[in-house]
Amino acid sequence: MPQQSQIEYFHGFGQSTGADAYVFAPETPEQILEVFELARSLGKSVSFAGARRSYGSPMMTSEGLVISLRNFDTIGPIEDDSVLVGGGVTLSQLWQAVAPLGYWPNVVSGTSKITVAGAIAMNIHGKNAFKLGNIGEHVSEISLVSPAQQGRDLDAIGSMGLFGAIVSARLDLQRIESASVSVTARAPRTWGEHLQLFDEFASQSDYMVSWVDLHHRAGRGLFHAAEYSNSGSPLTARQSRESPLFGVVPRDQAWLMLKALNNPALTKGLNAAKYLSGKILAGNKAHAQTLAEFNFLLDALPGWERAYANGLVQFQAFVPSERAESVFVELQDLQFRHRIVSSLGVLKKHRASPQVLPYAVYGYSLALDFGKTRGLELLCQEMAEAVIAGGGRFYLAKDSTLTADQYQRSLPDGAFAEFRQLKQKYDPENILQSIQSRHLGLT
Amino acid sequence: MNPTRAIVIGGTSGIGLEIVRQLTDRGAKVAVVGRDFSELGEFNVIQKLHDVKDTDAIPQVFLDLTDQLGGLDLFVYSAGVMPLMQPSEFDTPKDLEIISVNVSGAVAWMNQAASRFYGAQHGCLIAIGSVAGDRGRAGQPVYNASKAFVHTYTESLRNRLARRGVSVITVKPGPTRTRMTAYHDQSKMMDPAVAASKVLRLIGRQGEFYLNPVHALVGFVFRHIPGWLMRRIRI
Ligand SMILES: Cc1cc2nc3c(=O)[nH]c(=O)nc-3n(C[C@H](O)[C@H](O)[C@H](O)COP(=O)(O)OP(=O)(O)OC[C@H]3O[C@@H](n4cnc5c(N)ncnc54)[C@H](O)[C@@H]3O)c2cc1C
Numbered sequence: 251m252p253q254q255s256q257i258e259y260f261h262g263f264g265q266s267t268g269a270d271a272y273v274f275a276p277e278t279p280e281q282i283l284e285v286f287e288l289a290r291s292l293g294k295s296v297s298f299a300g301a302r303r304s305y306g307s308p309m310m311t312s313e314g315l316v317i318s319l320r321n322f323d324t325i326g327p328i329e330d331d332s333v334l335v336g337g338g339v340t341l342s343q344l345w346q347a348v349a350p351l352g353y354w355p356n357v358v359s360g361t362s363k364i365t366v367a368g369a370i371a372m373n374i375h376g377k378n379a380f381k382l383g384n385i386g387e388h389v390s391e392i393s394l395v396s397p398a399q400q401g402r403d404l405d406a407i408g409s410m411g412l413f414g415a416i417v418s419a420r421l422d423l424q425r426i427e428s429a430s431v432s433v434t435a436r437a438p439r440t441w442g443e444h445l446q447l448f449d450e451f452a453s454q455s456d457y458m459v460s461w462v463d464l465h466h467r468a469g470r471g472l473f474h475a476a477e478y479s480n481s482g483s484p485l486t487a488r489q490s491r492e493s494p495l496f497g498v499v500p501r502d503q504a505w506l507m508l509k510a511l512n513n514p515a516l517t518k519g520l521n522a523a524k525y526l527s528g529k530i531l532a533g534n535k536a537h538a539q540t541l542a543e544f545n546f547l548l549d550a551l552p553g554w555e556r557a558y559a560n561g562l563v564q565f566q567a568f569v570p571s572e573r574a575e576s577v578f579v580e581l582q583d584l585q586f587r588h589r590i591v592s593s594l595g596v597l598k599k600h601r602a603s604p605q606v607l608p609y610a611v612y613g614y615s616l617a618l619d620f621g622k623t624r625g626l627e628l629l630c631q632e633m634a635e636a637v638i639a640g641g642g643r644f645y646l647a648k649d650s651t652l653t654a655d656q657y658q659r660s661l662p663d664g665a666f667a668e669f670r671q672l673k674q675k676y677d678p679e680n681i682l683q684s685i686q687s688r689h690l691g692l693t
Numbered sequence: 694m695n696p697t698r699a700i701v702i703g704g705t706s707g708i709g710l711e712i713v714r715q716l717t718d719r720g721a722k723v724a725v726v727g728r729d730f731s732e733l734g735e736f737n738v739i740q741k742l743h744d745v746k747d748t749d750a751i752p753q754v755f756l757d758l759t760d761q762l763g764g765l766d767l768f769v770y771s772a773g774v775m776p777l778m779q780p781s782e783f784d785t786p787k788d789l790e791i792i793s794v795n796v797s798g799a800v801a802w803m804n805q806a807a808s809r810f811y812g813a814q815h816g817c818l819i820a821i822g823s824v825a826g827d828r829g830r831a832g833q834p835v836y837n838a839s840k841a842f843v844h845t846y847t848e849s850l851r852n853r854l855a856r857r858g859v860s861v862i863t864v865k866p867g868p869t870r871t872r873m874t875a876y877h878d879q880s881k882m883m884d885p886a887v888a889a890s891k892v893l894r895l896i897g898r899q900g901e902f903y904l905n906p907v908h909a910l911v912g913f914v915f916r917h918i919p920g921w922l923m924r925r926i927r928i
Pocket residue numbers: 263297298299300301302303304305308309319337338358359360361363364365366367368369371372373374375376377409410411412414415416417548647648
């Protein structure tokens with residue numbers, strides 16, 4: 251293997267599948283093409299890795315070549331409320347660069363540790379998906395380096411690294427007056443109440459999200475809606491919480507404490523405690539939070555995923571509005587029947603967003619976290635059947651359990667054929683592959 | 694750690710062959726590298742005909758094998774030669790042959806494995822040294838020195854790799870009933886299958902290991918025999 255590569259062990263955020271691969275960090279588009287050439291000569295496949303925050307294996311190929319675009323890390327000046335950024339820039343670097351100038355990225359995910367290229371390749375959504383759709387709708391230009399061609403191309407939105415390298419992209423930004431949002435909390439007691447709250451708050455809110463206690467049969471939880479506020483925190487790049495947790499535990503070690511606490515009885519208790527404390531706090535009065543705190547709640551506890559000793563699996567189902575409640579209830583029933591109940595459920599409202607292999611629908615998504623245990627894969631596959639029967643879809647950034655057949659059945663008619671056509675255009679030799687794409691029959 | 698993908702250099706006879714047998718019994722995928730596969734029998738392993746003296750070929754062979762295995766968890770260097778040597782014999786070609794198999798081949802192969810494990814930050818590397826490497830005895834000057842080389846070299850590798858989460862094990866078998874010792878009385882020697890199972894039990898650990906407590910004790914005494922005495926006794 252040539253000098254500039256180093257073998258590395260890879261795993262996705264869920265830490266469940268891992269593989270070794272040769273990692274390259276090219277500095278120019280020409281060097282990316284050289285890696286494609288090398289792959290051809292060795293008969294190996296190539297995949298792209300961003301910050302490896304996807305749960306499964308879309309960013310790795312066992313014993314293959316993995317390209318990291320970490321050297322493509324420039325952030326250009328803001329022009330016409332948009333900014334040209336390198337594919338390797340993280341959302342955290344991006345917001346810290348633009349917030350002091352009075353801007354915020356239109357779409358961000360629940361963690362800021364991901365790269366812009368990873369965000370576009372998966373077509374991420376935020377807590378404002380009901381309003382702004384996925385990130386792809388806010389990208390006006392992508393420069394793509396593919397095995398077969400190079401140029402500007404928006405086809406790469408949602409392409410999961412299978413069409414080529416996203417070297418840079420132009421992202422639209424929101425203007426903000428302050429770095430604060432004003433947050434309203436409610437304590438829904440049932441699945442139905444959650445969905446009603448989403449509908450009730452949709453027109454007046456910029457962001458909405460709901461946490462669900464899966465241990466509770468009726469599906470109680472906590473709903474948050476937020477609006478940009480024109481007063482509040484000044485526009486600075488420092489909004490993160492770095493103070494020790496409860497004044498004593500350093501935040502980067504908090505996962506150790508979580509790990510000690512992580513057992514089913516306790517998660518059940520914590521869910522109940524969270525509901526009750528939230529219910530008390532959820533008066534009618536709105537409270538202020540910074541944009542970073544509100545959007546990147548999970549980043550406040552770095553390494554929390556390590557609290558799941560055997561790794562973490564997330565199951566996220568996107569279900570059309572009419573069927574959402576009944577499908578979510580069915581997913582909960584299945585968990586009770588298998589005696590494996592999710593430790594954390596998160597609901598969001600969505601609208602459809604155009605991309606190859608679409609996942610978003612007019613409806614809701616439910617994201618369920620599970621510590622990896624025996625029987626979980628079977629449960630996830632049964633839940634997937636319920637989702638498919640309800641006309642729902644899956645988001646591959648979170649997947650590690652679907653079968654190829656399930657994934658392909660969940661796609662809208664013609665989507666798979668369209669993907670095949672584009673794949674043929676950008677990568678006719680099928681050099682770009684990942685463990686996931688192979689498993690799901692995409693490559 | 695239960696290795697699922699292993700390469701065994703010199704896995705066609707002796708302790709290496711037994712290691713291959715036991716690994717495949719456990720369901721591991723094994724690539725065997727050697728010069729003569731006649732003893733291997735009906736094994737479902739990847740066979741690679743290769744002479745470790747051909748050091749230029751090693752990087753490509755290593756790449757091909759890791760590719761076919763789909764990764765690597767365990768690497769064993771078990772190739773070694775010990776030609777019969779007369780007390781008055783000083784035969785340079787014969788000595789250089791020992792060095793090229795026991796030393797140069799070992800370095801060329803283990804560098805590949807070490808560099809991979811260093812990057813991947815997981816794996817286990819096992820080198821077969823020998824009690825014979827503990828002291829320079831009259832009978833086998835270059836064989837003794839070659840095993841001492843293996844001990845010191847793998848100690849260095851261990852000091853580099855342990856901090857990367859990689860286990861590096863130097864095994865010091867005593868006399869074992871293999872082809873290498875065929876011209877000695879083998880009645881009291883350790884069975885290679887026993888040696889192999891003891892070796893495999895060490896996976897995941899760090900350090901130098903004798904395979905039986907008597908060897909450990911003898912080794913200890915041996916290392917402390919003063920030079921003047923070594924010159925007089927016949928061992
Ligand atoms: C705690 C947490 C919260 C999350 N919350 C959300 C959320 O709210 N909404 C949401 O949508 N997602 C969410 N995610 C998922 C995450 O946003 C996506 O998985 C995202 O794609 C990760 O980006 P990454 O940079 O880590 O890319 P990786 O995970 O490394 O790669 C993702 C995909 O992008 C491709 N890729 C990476 N770089 C390039 C490139 N330069 N060119 C072409 N393709 C490339 C890879 O091949 C792969 O297919 C969350 C994940 C975590 C861990």
